[in-house]
Amino acid sequence: MNNSIGQEIRELLKLHNAVLLAHNYMRDEVQEIADITGDSLALSMEAAKTKADVIVFCGVHFMAESAAILSPDKKVLLPRPDAGCPMADMVTVEELEALKAKHPGVPVVTYVNSSAEIKAHSDICCTSANALRVVRSLTEDELIFVPDRNLGRWVARFVPEKRFVFWEGFCPTHERMTVEAVQRKKSEHPDALFICHPESAPEVSALADHVCSTSGMYDYCRASSARKFIVGTEAGILYKLRLENPGKEFILASPALICPNMKLTSLEDVLYSLQTMSPVVTVTEETRVKARQALDRMLAVPR
Ligand code: 13P
Ligand code: SF4
Numbered sequence: 001m002n003n004s005i006g007q008e009i010r011e012l013l014k015l016h017n018a019v020l021l022a023h024n025y026m027r028d029e030v031q032e033i034a035d036i037t038g039d040s041l042a043l044s045m046e047a048a049k050t051k052a053d054v055i056v057f058c059g060v061h062f063m064a065e066s067a068a069i070l071s072p073d074k075k076v077l078l079p080r081p082d083a084g085c086p087m088a089d090m091v092t093v094e095e096l097e098a099l100k101a102k103h104p105g106v107p108v109v110t111y112v113n114s115s116a117e118i119k120a121h122s123d124i125c126c127t128s129a130n131a132l133r134v135v136r137s138l139t140e141d142e143l144i145f146v147p148d149r150n151l152g153r154w155v156a157r158f159v160p161e162k163r164f165v166f167w168e169g170f171c172p173t174h175e176r177m178t179v180e181a182v183q184r185k186k187s188e189h190p191d192a193l194f195i196c197h198p199e200s201a202p203e204v205s206a207l208a209d210h211v212c213s214t215s216g217m218y219d220y221c222r223a224s225s226a227r228k229f230i231v232g233t234e235a236g237i238l239y240k241l242r243l244e245n246p247g248k249e250f251i252l253a254s255p256a257l258i259c260p261n262m263k264l265t266s267l268e269d270v271l272y273s274l275q276t277m278s279p280v281v282t283v284t285e286e287t288r289v290k291a292r293q294a295l296d297r298m299l300a301v302p303r
Helices: 003-015 028-033 040-049 061-070 093-102 116-120 131-137 149-156 179-188 214-223 237-244 267-276 285-300
Strands: 018-023 036-038 054-058 075-077 108-111 124-126 142-146 163-166 193-196 228-232 249-252
Touching: 003 018, 003 028, 003 267, 018 028, 018 040, 028 237, 028 267, 036 040, 040 054, 040 061, 040 285, 054 061, 054 267, 061 075, 061 116, 061 285, 093 116, 093 142, 108 131, 116 285, 124 131, 124 285, 131 149, 142 149, 149 163, 179 193, 179 228, 193 214, 214 237, 228 237, 237 249
Parallel strands: 018 036, 018 054, 054 075, 108 124, 108 142, 142 163, 193 228, 228 249
Antiparallel strands: none
């Protein structure tokens, strides 16, 4: 850790009774200083229950919005307000409403990688860690899944009894991981297991020994007796995988697995955010109340 900046951050966190949450894709030094690191589900759960007055969210905009929806009495800071998610921007409320009008009465399952507005027009949210459980919790036999076509199609494989209407959104970072790149790594490391995120293209997921959320990868690699893993998700995951598993080797499946938005937040940004108590992420009350219902329904699905 850069000691002096790290100390200043820790002191300001204490002064403001603030908690520092960081997604598993953040830069190493940001993960190192965070109070809690995790996947989207773990971070939403933490945002819903923390006793802190301020949440400093090191992630992208939709994550900070979810924290603001779940903790309206807290100040939510996003050190880099320009950290967005291209997948979240791939569906608008007008487009979603037009799709709903074509499928009246069909519930909308929305991946948390979406705007607060989209969540407010949805029935239930999901993350990559609980998407299958969320879909199985629905009594209806048809559902609309937005915005990630890859996560949607991956879940659909396990519930052939349900009909899915997919939105064709995707994560540009995961879609840059090609079959050729993975095959190359597999032939270079024939003794390695290949794990990937369900945001990956279906033909890439088909090559995997295990498909799971980022926190699912920590659990899987910790428990596995294998010594070598080819990792098919954003490069930030490697920091804790290597820290937690000193005797194991982790190889990034493709050099293209870097999300520019997740790499924006620096320690300097975190410090500046705490010094200025900005930028604050807010959601209008009308949107917040409706989006909260969709998030609460998700959080109520048994783990
Ligand atoms: P998870 O950490 O929930 O698997 O999310 C992946 C992701 O792409 C977040 O932007
Ligand atoms: Fe969005 Fe993909 Fe980046 Fe996650 S990794 S923030 S889904 S672009």
